[in-house]
Amino acid sequence: MDEAVQLKLDDxxxxxxxxxxGDKQLGEMVVRERDHLLTVYHTEVxxxxxxxxLAKKMLNAMVDYARSHQLQVLPLCPYVHAQFKRHPEEYADLWAGDE
Incomplete structure (x- = not known):
């Protein structure tokens, strides 16, 4: 399998x-980008x-995107929140904290 991660955002x-x-979607990570904040709502495979x-691949793509666009991440998604809590040093520069 050669999975590709893509980001699609509306205006x-x-x-x-x-x-x-290929043309089969295997998973998605639902996000919203607004005011230098990337909110992650849900991850599903x-x-x-x-x-x-695959969830980790999407997480890595999201983190790379957030860093390259100087965004903070609000991890409302339980999976992303768990990863941020488990590896705080890896994501400290991105984590907008808990709401």
Whole structure:
């Protein structure tokens, strides 16, 4: 499998990082970008693709995007929040804290 992560945002800054294998979407991370803040709402991978590190690939793509655009991240998504809490030193520069 050669999964590609893509970010699609509408003109209001709502969208998602998606991961696909060819034309089949395997997962998505729902986000909103507004006022230098990237809010992550939900991460989901389809059942047949679970356990393959796809959520981590989307997390890495989101983190790279946030850093390259000087955004803070508000991790409302339980998966992203857990990763930020588990590895605070890795994400300290991005973490907007807990609301």
């Amino acid at each position: 209001q800054g709502n969208g998602a990082f998606t991961i696909s294998d 389809i059942a047949e693709a679970e356990g393959k590190g």
